[in-house]
Structures are given as C-alpha cells and as structure tokens.
Amino acid sequence: MHADIGNALDGALGLDRAALDDVDDRVASAHERVERGRADGAHGYAALNLPETCDPDPVERVAAGFDPESLFTVGIGGSALGAATITDALDSPVDAYYLDNVDPEWVSALCDRVDLSETVVNVVSRSGTTAETLSNFLVVREAMDDAGVDWTERTVVTTGAEGNLRSLADRHDLPALDVPDGVPGRFSALSPVGLFAAAVSGHDIEALLAGGAAEAEKLSGSLYDSPAYAYGATSYALAERGAAVDAMMPYAESLERFAEWFAQLWAESLGKDGRGQTPARALGATDQHSQLQLYRAGPADKLVTLVRPTERSDTPIPETDLEGLSYLGGSSLGELLDAEFRATEASLAAAGRENVRLEVDRVDERGLGELLYAMEAACVLYGELADVSTFTQPAVEWGKKAARGLLGGGEFAEADAVRDKRRLEID
Structure with missing residues (x-):
C-alpha cells in the first residue's frame, strides 16, 4: 500500500x-x-501476527468439501464484515450473503428466495452465545429443515475452543474452524473468520495473507x-x-x-x-x-x-x-x-x-x-x-446486556435502564 x-x-x-x-x-x-505486544501474543496485538500465524490449510480443507451456489455467513460485526469486504471486492461464482442483522422480513425473504440445498452456512461467533447470530442461525436451520435439506451437511462452525457452537459441532460432527485467541472480531479479517468465505468462493487466501x-x-x-x-x-x-x-x-x-x-x-x-x-x-x-x-x-x-x-x-x-x-x-x-x-x-x-x-x-x-x-x-x-484501550468495547457490551435482560436472559441493571426510559411523547 x-x-x-x-x-x-x-x-x-x-x-x-x-x-x-x-x-x-x-x-x-x-x-x-x-x-x-506482538512478541508476547498479547490480546489485540496478536491480530498483527495473523499473516504469519494463520494457517490457511484447515480453511482450504473445509472449503474444499463444498461446491455451493450460495454462502450464508451468519455473524455480526467483525464476524461478518471482514469476510464481506473480501468477497464483495472480488469476482466470485458464489453468491455470498451476510446475515448480520435480525430484521425478520429480510431474513425470511432471503431464506425463501435462495436454494438452500445449494447453500453452505458458516455460523461465526467466538463465544457461541451472540444473540443475533444464534437467532439467525436457528431461523436458517429451521428453514433448511422445512425445505428438506439436511443442515448438518451444509453447515460450518467458526468459533472458540468452548461454548455452544463448539458443542454443537462436536455433537453433529460439523466442520469447525477456530477463532484465533487474542484477536478481537474487528481485527479478524485475516483469520479463518474472514478467510473461509474467501476460500469457499474460490479466492486465493494465501495471497491475502501475503x-x-x-x-x-x-x-x-x-x-x-x-x-x-x-x-x-x-x-x-x-x-x-x-x-x-x-x-x-x-x-x-x-x-x-x-x-x-x-x-x-x-x-x-x-x-x-x-x-x-x-x-x-x-x-x-x-x-x-x-x-x-x-x-x-x-x-x-x-x-x-x-x-x-x-x-x-x-x-x-x-x-x-x-x-x-x-x-x-x-x-x-x-x-x-x-x-x-x-x-x-x-x-x-x-x-x-x-x-x-x-x-x-x-x-x-x-x-x-x-x-x-x-x-x-x-x-x-x-x-x-x-492512550485508549484499543481492543475493548465496553459500550457494546452494555447494549448486549441490556438486550439480553429484556429478552429474559438474566437480571441486568442495563435492562432496567431501558425500562426506565425518559419519555416526552407527541402523537
């Protein structure tokens, strides 16, 4: 550059x-x-080591198991934007879609118009608990069931070493790729998080790393x-x-x-x-x-x-x-x-x-x-x-807790703050 x-x-x-x-x-x-920070592999700084530490072979092996017409990447924020940047920029025979929002009309319409029997789904969440990602994945999985498609043969998981998605992959013998340790999602484009979509779309991920x-x-x-x-x-x-x-x-x-x-x-x-x-x-x-x-x-x-x-x-x-x-x-x-x-x-x-x-x-x-x-x-x-804490996102975490509390996922003071919203309404 x-x-x-x-x-x-x-x-x-x-x-x-x-x-x-x-x-x-x-x-x-x-x-x-x-x-x-790079030498120590410290949180965040480890992202700048990815061109050296990311092994493209597992990504390419998993991608080689599919020849899809379409790709659904189910993730949000850094779990989708890096991959989307790459596939949107490069010509590809695969139609790549990114389910990074939970707009019900959009998600349902997408599942209705795409041939799910020719679609590979990559669900991406380090924790395996991201509400938006898991909700969209459950909707897509049900749509595949309704269409008579075996979702276990069309799904790849990209996640951390532990958590709901890792357990799901183990239970159903799904191909699983690792979210690298110490790499925040927004810095993960040059990792399996961003590279699987590129690989399954036929792009040279070794050149990306180079x-x-x-x-x-x-x-x-x-x-x-x-x-x-x-x-x-x-x-x-x-x-x-x-x-x-x-x-x-x-x-x-x-x-x-x-x-x-x-x-x-x-x-x-x-x-x-x-x-x-x-x-x-x-x-x-x-x-x-x-x-x-x-x-x-x-x-x-x-x-x-x-x-x-x-x-x-x-x-x-x-x-x-x-x-x-x-x-x-x-x-x-x-x-x-x-x-x-x-x-x-x-x-x-x-x-x-x-x-x-x-x-x-x-x-x-x-x-x-x-x-x-x-x-x-x-x-x-x-x-x-x-002198800011580059690799944290406390304001984002506040919103996550508020939403989870509103949906009955636990007791969070942040949810109480939503309920106590100040109002000045005009009809």
Missing part, C-alpha cells in the same frame, strides 16, 4: 511538518509497545517508513486538532463494503474516554454529488481519506456528436474516474480541507490483504498515541 499525506499538512486544522515530526518522535516508543505480511514488514519506528503508521499517526494528529470525523471514500465500487468494515474498526477501537473519530462512509465518484459539498464547505472538522487502485480494467466511452459531450468520446470510464479522484483531492486541498490518499496496485487478494492489514496497524498505532 502507498500513502500520500501531503494534503493533510498546512490545512485548516494547522498540522504542519514540524508538528508531524513531533508526533513521529512518539511513534518510535509506540511501535516498541506494539512489537512487545499482502498482509508485506505491510507487516514495513512497520517501523517512524511514520515516514510505513504507510500504515503514516495514516494512523496523521489521523491521530488531525483528530487532536479537531478532525472529529474521518470520511472513508474509496474510488472503486468493489471497495464500498471496505468502508463499512473500516467504520467498525475505527469507531469500536478508538471511541473511548471522550476521544476518537467518527467514521463516515462515502463512495467516489457517487458521493461527490452529495457529501463532498459538506466536506469542502462545511465545518473544518474532517479528514477525508481517498482510496483507489492504481490498476484496473477499463471500459471505453463511445464517440458522440452530442453538443458539449464530444470531449468524452475516445476517453474511458477509468480515465473519468481517475480525473474525478484527482479533482476531489485538489478541490479539498484548495479549500484547506485535509485529505489523505491511499493506494493499492489492484483490488485483488494481495491488494486487499495489504489494505486490511495496514488499516488495522494504523488503528493500533492511533490507539497507542491516544
């Missing part, structure tokens, strides 16, 4: 090269802490030697100066889900103790016609992150004699998208609005591995510089 942070300097928020150099002095000690390994080799004690650290340190430095929002804007339709994955990574990891950046999701060039107005002329409280591949297939634009459009003929959609990218970048810079350019060679397995790993490393570095 390549990072260009030039347009993050000398903008409205006042980050200059001298200030960035001061941040770089802190990157060295932060990197030392990251490396100690892309991650290439970025891992670039991590060093200076932001000027590592694209990942350059992005993490620049984002942190701008946030300290008022960039409360990070708008992730890929210029590739295939990377739209990547922006969603990034939003969870950034929000859940860094939103602690009154700190962090709010991730916004945009898509170039589409959102030049909507959100860009705000980014360029609204409050100066944003970093805009522009992402693109430098190589892609292209489609020529036919010649036309329509008045005012003849300049498009003989060009291509790729050239137009590139012009839109550079125009957006320049437009923001001209208005003093900070932006960063991130590039990979291609949206392929290696490029995705680079991008995913680099953003994870950037997030970890940001957390170190901001």
Whole structure:
C-alpha cells in the first residue's frame, strides 16, 4: 500500500511538518509497545501476527468439501464484515450473503428466495452465545429443515475452543474452524473468520495473507517508513486538532463494503474516554454529488481519506456528436474516474480541507490483504498515541446486556435502564 499525506499538512486544522515530526518522535516508543505486544501474543496485538500465524490449510480443507451456489455467513460485526469486504471486492461464482442483522422480513425473504440445498452456512461467533447470530442461525436451520435439506451437511462452525457452537459441532460432527485467541472480531479479517468465505468462493487466501505480511514488514519506528503508521499517526494528529470525523471514500465500487468494515474498526477501537473519530462512509465518484459539498464547505472538522487502485480494467466511452459531450468520446470510464479522484483531492486541498490518499496496485487478494492489514496497524498505532484501550468495547457490551435482560436472559441493571426510559411523547 502507498500513502500520500501531503494534503493533510498546512490545512485548516494547522498540522504542519514540524508538528508531524513531533508526533513521529512518539511513534518510535509506540511501535516498541506494539512489537512487545506482538512478541508476547498479547490480546489485540496478536491480530498483527495473523499473516504469519494463520494457517490457511484447515480453511482450504473445509472449503474444499463444498461446491455451493450460495454462502450464508451468519455473524455480526467483525464476524461478518471482514469476510464481506473480501468477497464483495472480488469476482466470485458464489453468491455470498451476510446475515448480520435480525430484521425478520429480510431474513425470511432471503431464506425463501435462495436454494438452500445449494447453500453452505458458516455460523461465526467466538463465544457461541451472540444473540443475533444464534437467532439467525436457528431461523436458517429451521428453514433448511422445512425445505428438506439436511443442515448438518451444509453447515460450518467458526468459533472458540468452548461454548455452544463448539458443542454443537462436536455433537453433529460439523466442520469447525477456530477463532484465533487474542484477536478481537474487528481485527479478524485475516483469520479463518474472514478467510473461509474467501476460500469457499474460490479466492486465493494465501495471497491475502501475503499482502498482509508485506505491510507487516514495513512497520517501523517512524511514520515516514510505513504507510500504515503514516495514516494512523496523521489521523491521530488531525483528530487532536479537531478532525472529529474521518470520511472513508474509496474510488472503486468493489471497495464500498471496505468502508463499512473500516467504520467498525475505527469507531469500536478508538471511541473511548471522550476521544476518537467518527467514521463516515462515502463512495467516489457517487458521493461527490452529495457529501463532498459538506466536506469542502462545511465545518473544518474532517479528514477525508481517498482510496483507489492504481490498476484496473477499463471500459471505453463511445464517440458522440452530442453538443458539449464530444470531449468524452475516445476517453474511458477509468480515465473519468481517475480525473474525478484527482479533482476531489485538489478541490479539498484548495479549500484547506485535509485529505489523505491511499493506494493499492489492484483490488485483488494481495491488494486487499495489504489494505486490511495496514488499516488495522494504523488503528493500533492511533490507539497507542491516544492512550485508549484499543481492543475493548465496553459500550457494546452494555447494549448486549441490556438486550439480553429484556429478552429474559438474566437480571441486568442495563435492562432496567431501558425500562426506565425518559419519555416526552407527541402523537
């Protein structure tokens, strides 16, 4: 991956090269802490070892047992978004669906319209107790029974060493993959959590891991030697100066889900103790016609992150004699998208609005591995510089307890807080 942070300097928020150099002095000690955590396999830091520690063979063996038309990944948050990012970005003969919400109409309609006899189900939960995941799995399992499909022949479990799903896999002799120890879900894309969907869809998971390994080799004690650290340190430095929002804007339709994955990574990891950046999701060039107005002329409280591949297939634009459009003929959609990218970048810079350019060679397995790993490393570095607990999510856990209590799953003070909701109702 390549990072260009030039347009993050000398903008409205006042980050200059001298200030960035001061941040770089802190990157060295932060990197030392990251490396100690990696060496110890400490919780969270172990995620940055995945390109080395993740064995693709078990994933490939399980995937080889299926030749499905469709894939249901039943998970939520990090148990689904990494896999979805990969399969959405790459061409595949398998239709991949992600049951990461419990909207009853949507789930029922999906089960009704997909041929469940040609579907493999991967249910993903480290604990085996995630309410949304287990509920959706039970619904899918019943739908398979109703359709006369033996769900035990179409189900793969990805879970921890113990828990309900592990017991289910043992009882029914289901193929089971391991959620790695010490890796929070949002950091698990380059593990069996994210790689099974890629493997069963026919993609090269070793290339994904190789892309991650290439970025891992670039991590060093200076932001000027590592694209990942350059992005993490620049984002942190701008946030300290008022960039409360990070708008992730890929210029590739295939990377739209990547922006969603990034939003969870950034929000859940860094939103602690009154700190962090709010991730916004945009898509170039589409959102030049909507959100860009705000980014360029609204409050100066944003970093805009522009992402693109430098190589892609292209489609020529036919010649036309329509008045005012003849300049498009003989060009291509790729050239137009590139012009839109550079125009957006320049437009923001001209208005003093900070932006960063991130590039990979291609949206392929290696490029995705680079991008995913680099953003994870950037997030970890940001957390170190901001002194937040990057790998926890107490606010998420609060909501889980509240929902469980409301459903009769135990006595939780959080559920009482829901019942005591303040009301001011207008009909």
